[in-house]
Amino acid sequence: MVAMISALLPGLTGSITVGGVALTTAAGGLTVAGTLANLGGSLLLSSAANALAAPSVSQQQTRWTLSDLSSLLTKRFVYGETRAVGSRIVRCAEGKNSNNLYLCYLLNSRASEGEFELLLDKRRVTLTGNPYDFTGPGGAASNYPFVNYTQVWFGLGDQSGPPDEILDDMKSGASDPILATDAAQGCTVVWIKLHAGPPGERVKRWKSMPPFVEVEGKFSKVWDPRDVSQDADDPATWQWSENHALCVLDALRTNPTRPYQTRNLLIDQWKVAADASEEIVSLKSGGSEKRYSLGGTLAFDGAEIEDAIAPLMTAGAADFVRSAGRLGIRPAVWVAPVHELVDVLEYATVQTLQPGENLSTQVNVNYTSKARQYEEAALAPWNIPGAQAADGGAASVVEYGLHWAGSAQQAMRVRKILGLRARRQKTFAGVAPPSFAECEAGDNITVNLPSPFVSRNGTYEIRSTHPAIDALGEGGVAMRCPVSLIEHSSDIYDWDPATDEEDIDDPVYDGTDDDMDPPGAIAVTSGAGVDLDNGGALIPRFRFAFAPSVSAAVTGYEWQWRLDGEPWQAGGVIGAEIIDDDDDVIVYLPASSVSVGHDFRVRAVGRTDISDWIDLTGAFYDMSLSGVAAVAGLGFATFTGTAPANSVFTGVRIYRSAGNDFDTATMVEGLNAIDPGAAFTVHAGDETTVNMLVDGDLDDPLAWTIGSEWTMTGGIAEKAVAETSPGYSDRSVMQVIPFTYGATHRYAITTVSRVSSGVAVFMGGGSTIDGVLKSRGDTFGGVGTAFGVFDAPTAPASTEVGFLGWTQHVGEVDSVAIFEQTADHLAQGEAYFWVVPITTTGAEGQPNGPHQLTII
Incomplete structure (x- = not known):
């Protein structure tokens, strides 16, 4: 047959390639039907059409299905960086401690990259330690309510058995023991050891039993044909990736339903698509991301593999290409035309307008939102520009489930591509000359026909090609290429984040338990109107009030109290109907102490749930002055x-x-x-x-005997120059006042300036100052107030009381006080x-x- 082809087409020898396959190597590529030898061909399989024919199941639905304890264990592959649900495969409620529960959950039916974070009943578990070491204690929970009650081990697929600690616990007392052979080798699993904890807290800690288990992190490793160090047949050489094309390629090659052999895939096309997926696209926020990524769980539930993989393809708006029996991919990026069609051998059909009912004017898209805890979210309805005005009538809406899209922004880009593709109306079908044989479905070409066919010119995408050889030459040409085309444009792929990207209103995730809403903030009052009068004696107490929980399932409120720093004590349960005129729930607590702060906390209680505690600390009984x-x-x-x-x-x-x-x-x-x-x-x-001195403020000079070295004006006594005479009277300021001989006296003297030496308070008699018997306080050589005590003389020569400046003293005194000390005085x-x-x-x-x- 090849010889025949060569004879018929001497310009196209045995090296010709049709549909991506060399004719000399195309097994089954040549068939004879009548007088035509079909040389294979290529066909573009629209991801949008597949998405509408088999709508995508949301990742949220997939996770719930896989977590159903009543369903059979389903094989699954988890791709990208995402959240996967655990399917329970091991449970044992006994061991050394009957209050422990031992669980193993399947996350991925193959090895994974990690690292992981665990969520129990939608609540994140913070771990310390090494949860990947099966020989040690694993990862210990460090956050409420799991701290001290949860241990975790993640198996990435290389585990050889259960964690050693769990096997050790199983050595005695287990009615359904966990065995060393329960390894789940090659699969990604999480082992969890749970302790029930105090009975009063179990309903809060364990919302369901067994708990709903989810794990976030990086999952499957995939083969990258662009990397020569990776072997397609050796998973140990593969690397983790969320690349759209590589993940789809992996699903085709490794699925358990009908895996593709590498020889049945157009690997060069997958390489090009992998490069396109990694192109960097700017974001409106100022950051950037890779063009096409994906993440999610692919559950193999018996569906045809192409149907199962279709949602993955749609997430990147990519199309499959079948060419000469092999499967390739066309990524959703614009590629310049590769061929110009200037002549046709035969016209089949040309259509410039599609029926209106076949065209969409609005696109609705659902996607998986990481910001919303991997739940399903919806983009705003997108009106295809100009479509409604062109078509009139009611809006025609098409919906796509882009549950595998790596981001909301990727879903927006795909939405535009799918929407604009769906609006293409101009199609062309005919028979192209032999030069067209090198083109494949998915290629872009330029049609440039002469008059009178210029209305058919433009840029097209090839939907199918069917090269064939006329063995008898009845058509006048030995090779002909029937083709089907649809108009195409680079505008479909243009993207300006500033104008095309819509704002996403993602709520800030609150990781607190929201299954039952807690009561409102606590207000406390005490004192008049709150104290209990039991017939004469008043008992001081607190009144605590708080707004009820908004949860309809509340049956009452549990409350506790304690004195500062002491253990909590049970207060009791308040009925939900115990409310005041302000519709607040109230409770009274006798004050155990009026000098120590009381702490109070309360939580809402239902039949199957309890809320978080609401606290008030440091409530003091109202005795404030x-x-x-x-x-x-x-x-x-x-x-x-x-x-x-x-x-x-x-x-x-x-x-x-x-x-x-x-x-x-x-x-x-x-x-x-x-x-x-x-x-x-x-x-x-x-x-x-009172001060025994008259005019201790030094406002009245007549009340004093003032030495020649001193002056007194404006409440200040000043000694301006150093001493010039030997007499103490010249450097003293004093009064004659009776006092108790030998009694202890206190004094205080205040100075406002001091240049040199110092001053001292004195009482006449007792000791000698310049030859006269006197008692005195300590010398003060500073500025400010000095105070002290000294004993009055026992045999005074006089009853003079005052202060004096020493030999070279220069300074000012503002006030002076002296009084006899008694036992009733406070300590000085x-x-x-x-x-x-x-x-x-x-x-x-x-x-x-x-x-x-x-x-x-």
């Missing part, structure tokens, strides 16, 4: 403020500490009775104490004070303070 001010006096302190309008309030005590820590404070003033809500003034120490010095409210039962409320004072 308002407007408290503190002033230091001479051996005493004064505190003013307003008492709480609280029926159990009875008065205040005063506490003092050397440091800013109430725990170290001691009481310096006992109970002072105060009416609830009344203004108060309370003293600690002897508030009757800097300290911190608290005003503490007291209840009618003698309990102390929250301290008000600290107030920092310096006691003279």
Whole structure:
């Protein structure tokens, strides 16, 4: 036959290629029917037509089907980076601990790349440790509510058996033991060890039993024919990829239904498609992504393999090509025309307008949204530009399920391609000359016919070719190529993200348990109107109120309480009908302490579920004092403020500490009775104490005997020059005042400037100063207030009291005080004070303070 062809077509020798197959090697490529020898041909199989004929099942539906415990275990391949559901293959509820549950779930019927994240009943599990090590403890859950109750091991396909820890647990007491042979070798699995936990928390932790298991991560490794280091027959050399063309190629080659042999595939076309899938496309957000990727689970449920794979093809708007018995692919990218048709041997049909009912004006698309936890989402309906105006009438809507598309943006690009392809109306069918034999279905060509056929000119896509040889030459030409064409344009593939990409309103995922909504925020009140009057004695208590949960399944509310830092204590259950006039749920709690904060928490409870806890911390019984001010006096302190309008309030005590820590404070003033809500003034120490000096503020020079070295004006005593005379009287400022001989006295002296030397407070008699018997305090050589104590002289030569400047002193004094110390005075010095409210039962409320004072 080849010899015949060569004789008939001397210009096309045995090296001719038709439909991608060399004639000399095309097994079965030549058949004789009558006088024509068919040389094979090529046919474009539309992914859009396949998608409409066999609508795609959503990935969400696939996951639910595979998780059905009543269904048979289905073989599945998981591609790309996605979320896969687990199908339970091992369950054992006993072992060393009957409260443990041991589970194994099939994720992928082949090896996977990893790494993985686990979700139980739609809740993400955070793991610490190494969940891929079957010889160790695996990954331990570290987040609520799974922490301390969940261990996880991921098998990527290279596992040789179950985790060692699970096998060890099975050595005793297991009624249905897990065996070392339960390996699921070559498959991707997840082993989970669950502990039931406290009975009161089980319904919260385990929403279903066994739980609904999902795993996110990178799954199947696939062969890339572009990489010479990868062997098509050795999966160990393959790499993970979400490349659209490579994943579809893998599904064709490795499926368990009817795998394609590599020799039956047009590998060069798959390489070109893989390159096209990896082209970078800009996004409206400013980022970019690869043109065509996919992710999802392909379940082999008995359907024809081409039907099963059709949704994968549609996700990239790619078309299959059958050529000379082999299968290729045409990616959805524009390729410049490869041939010009300038003449035809025979015209068959030409059609410029399709019936209106065959054309769509609007495209609806569903896709899998990663942002929505891999659930089905819909793009906005897309009106094909100009279509409705051209067709009139009601909108004609076509729907595509792009559940395998790698992103919403990819689904938008595919939507445009499928929609514009569906609007193509101009078709051409005829017999092309022998030069057309090198073209294949899916190629773009230019038709450039002479007059009077110029109306048929334009750019077309080849839908089919059928090269044939007229063995007898009856048609006048030895080779003829019947073709079918459809108009085509690069506009179909143009994409401007700024104008073509629609905004996606994806909600922010809230990982908290939303099966039962928690109650509203907690409000707390106490004091008047809340305390319990049981017939004379008032019992202080709190009133906690919160808005009800919006979940219809709520039957009541569980609440707990504790004092700060202590373990939680059960409070009880509040009926859902216990509400106040504001429709808030309420509960009362007696105050265990009026000085320690109370923590309160509540959650909604249903028959089969509970909500998250809602907490309120640091609730103090309302014993707060308002407007408290503190002033230091001479051996005493004064505190003013307003008492709480609280029926159990009875008065205040005063506490003092050397440091800013109430725990170290001691009481310096006992109970002072105060009416609830009344203004108060309370003293600690002897508030009757006064300065024994007349005019301690130095405002009246006549009240003093002023030495020659001093002057006194405007409330300031100034010694401007160093001493020039030996007499102490020249450098002293004093008064003659009776005092108790030998008694301990306190003093304070305040200076506003100092140039040299210092000043000292004195009382006449006792010790010698410049030959005169006197007692004195310590010398103060600074600026500010100095205070101290000293004993008055026991046998004074006089009762002079005042202050003096030493030999070379120069400076100014602002005030001075001296008084006799008694046991009723507060300790002298800097300290911190608290005003503490007291209840009618003698309990102390929250301290008000600290107030920092310096006691003279």
